[in-house]
Amino acid sequence: MTVHTSLPRRAVAELIGTAGLLVVVVGSGIQAAELSRDTGVALIANSLASAIGLGLIITLFGPLSGAHLNPVVTLTSWWARRTGGEGLGGWEALAYATAQTAGAIGGAVLAETMFGRFPGAFATQVRDGGHLLVGEVVATAGLVLVIQGLGRIGRAKLIPAAVAAYIAAAIWFTSSGSFANPAGTIGRSFSDSFTGIAPQSLPGFVAAQLLGGAVGLALAALLYGGARGARTDDSAAEAPVVVVPVAVTPVAAAPAVVDVVVDVPVEKEAGAESLSEAGAAQGTATSKASYETIG
Numbered sequence: 001m002t003v004h005t006s007l008p009r010r011a012v013a014e015l016i017g018t019a020g021l022l023v024v025v026v027g028s029g030i031q032a033a034e035l036s037r038d039t040g041v042a043l044i045a046n047s048l049a050s051a052i053g054l055g056l057i058i059t060l061f062g063p064l065s066g067a068h069l070n071p072v073v074t075l076t077s078w079w080a081r082r083t084g085g086e087g088l089g090g091w092e093a094l095a096y097a098t099a100q101t102a103g104a105i106g107g108a109v110l111a112e113t114m115f116g117r118f119p120g121a122f123a124t125q126v127r128d129g130g131h132l133l134v135g136e137v138v139a140t141a142g143l144v145l146v147i148q149g150l151g152r153i154g155r156a157k158l159i160p161a162a163v164a165a166y167i168a169a170a171i172w173f174t175s176s177g178s179f180a181n182p183a184g185t186i187g188r189s190f191s192d193s194f195t196g197i198a199p200q201s202l203p204g205f206v207a208a209q210l211l212g213g214a215v216g217l218a219l220a221a222l223l224y225g226g227a228r229g230a231r232t233d234d235s236a237a238e239a240p241v242v243v244v245p246v247a248v249t250p251v252a253a254a255p256a257v258v259d260v261v262v263d264v265p266v267e268k269e270a271g272a273e274s275l276s277e278a279g280a281a282q283g284t285a286t287s288k289a290s291y292e293t294i295g
Contacts, residue, residue, distance in 0.1 A: 010065035011095045015103035017061040018069045022107025022187045023114075024053030029195035030115045042194060047171040055164030062160065070181040071097040072213035076144055079217060083226065097183070104187025112191055123189050123196030127176065128204065135176035136208035137215060142170060143180050144216025145223075152224040182206045 005013075028049035032042035054069075061067040068074045074088060074096040081087030088096065109119045146166050150159050170178035179185045179197070185206060189199045197205065 005064055007092055007095055010092075011099040013061045013065040014068060014096050015099040015106075017057050017065070017067055018100045018103035018183055018187075019107035019110065020057050021054060021069055022104045022184060023111045024057075025050045025184070026108050026111035026188065026191045026193060026195050027114060028053075030111065030117070030191075030193045033194040034115075043171070046195065047168050050171065051164040051168035054167055055160045058160040058163060065096070067160075068096055069100060069183075070143075071100055071183050072140055072144065072181065072209055073147060074100070075210075076148065076213060076217055085226070100183035101186055104181075104183040105190055106187075108187040108190040112193070117193075120190055121192045123192045123198050125192070125196050126198045127201045132176040133204050133208040135174040136179060136205055137212040139170045139174045139176060139178035139180040140209045140212025141215040141219065142166060144213050145219050148216065148220035149224055152220065176205070176208075179205055180209060180212070182209050185209070 025046070029042070029046045032045035032049075036042050036045070057069065058067040061069075066077070068077065074093050077087035078090065078093040079087070081089065112119045112121070143163065143166060146162050147159060150156055150162055167178060167180070170180065179188070182205075185197060185202060188195055188197050189202055
C-alpha cells in the first residue's frame, strides 16, 4: 500500500531509489570484471547482485513512491490513469521521470568514484544492431507485463520479488542484457565499464524500451482486461456480506433494518413454542466496506 506523501517527497524517493539501483548495477559490474576475466562469471555476479538490490529497493521505497525507478513504469502508471484506472497525473509523471534520470546519472558516477575510477567518463562500449533492439523490446515488454499482470490480479505484494526474479532471468535470456529502463540506460552511459553503453547507442535503446512498454501494456490489456486499481490481497476479490444478528447502536446515519430469516434449530425448552410461532427473527445486514486499492 502506498503511503500518501507529497510529490516532492515521492520524487526524492524515486531519485534516491534509482541512484541506489545504478550503484548496485554499475558497482557490481565493475567489481565482477575486476575479480574475474571470465565474462560468464562476471555476468552471473552482476545479475545476482542487480536482482537482489532491485528487490530490496522496491520493497523499501515502494510504500513511499511506488518505487517505479523507471520512466517506462511511470508512463504505464500515467496511461492507466488516463484510461480510467489509478495512476499518476501528467506533472507527477514528469517529476518522477526527471528524478529517475538524475538519480541514475548520480548513481553511476558514485559507483565509478567508489572504485577509484574517473567519475563522469562516458562509456565506449557500443551496443548496436537490430537484434539488440529486439532484445530490449522483449525485455521491457516482459517487465511491464509482470508489473501490470500482478497488479490486475490483486497480487501486487509479489511485485518486488517477481520483478527482481524477472530481471535476473532477462539479463541472461535477452540479447541486449535487459537494460529495460531509459533512465538506467542514460545513467550507464556515464560509466565506461562492464555495464556501460556508449552515448551513440542511447537513442535506439530508449526507443526500443518505449516500444516495449507499449507492447507490455497491450499484452496486459489483452490477457487481464482494462486497467484498474490493484487490490491489496486476494480476499479483496470478493467482499462478503456480513449479517449482524443484533441491534446496532444508532450513529450519524443508522443502517436500514431488514428482515432476515434465520433457519437454525431451536431446542424445545420453555418458550420455544412462542419463538416458533414468530417464524422469523429480525437482524441488521451491513455490507463490508470497499477495500482500498494500491496505487
